[in-house]
Amino acid sequence: MSIRHALPADVDTLADIEAASYPPAEGASRQSIAGRVAVYPDCFWLLDEGGEVKAFVNGFVTDMPDLTDEMYDDPHLHTPKGGWQMIFSVVTAPAHRHEGCASRLLRQVCAxxxxxxxxxxVLTCKERLIGFYAQFGFVDEGVSVSTHGDVVWHQMRLTF
Structure with a gap:
């Protein structure tokens, strides 16, 4: 297995994995993923084995310290030399869950x-996933200002 960045040819696969992993209101659409890949492909980390994408992490870089709803929708808010790496989603294809794919990718993103x-x-997660992210050193900062998908999210931060 290797970790690589996204290519335009990956958009359909990424959209399929995202759709299989999140309810429609929470997941990124194909159009949104395509826009993100076009602007910041290097902020997508894909776990690939023999041409099969098993999982991916995506987000962008900004100087803003907190993740907001606008960030999900506007890829042009990406600031390549910004101070904070935001994570919008950590997604594993259903057939490859519980194989350590997300953990491997998160370690690479943080490195x-x-x-x-x-x-x-910085990332947001549902309360049930706080412990998962805490094992990587992320600290729960409480309920996020983001209400993306009409969900209560916890903002978590790993500070170097």
């Missing part, structure tokens, strides 16, 4: 963000 000189990594 890459640190190597790039970022201040840290």
């Amino acid at each position: 890459d963000a640190k190597a790039a000189g970022r201040k840290g990594v």
Whole structure:
């Protein structure tokens, strides 16, 4: 298995995995994923085995310290030299869940963000996943200002 960044040819696969993993109000549409890949393909980390994408993480870089709903919708808010790596989704294809795919990708995203000189990594998650992200050093900052998909999210931050 290898970790690589997204290509335009990956958009349909990524959209299918996202649709299989999130309710429609929470997941990114094919159009949204295509827009993100077009603007910041290097902020997509894909776990690939023999041409099969098993999981992916995506987000963008910004100087804003907190994840907001606008970030999901506007890829042009990406600031390549920004201080914070935001994560919008951590997604594993249903057939590959519980194989450690998401963990492997998260370790790589955090290592890459640190190597790039970022201040840290920020994500939001549902309450049931706080423990999962805490094992990577993320700290729960409480309920997020984001209400993306009309869901209560917890903002978690890993500061380097």
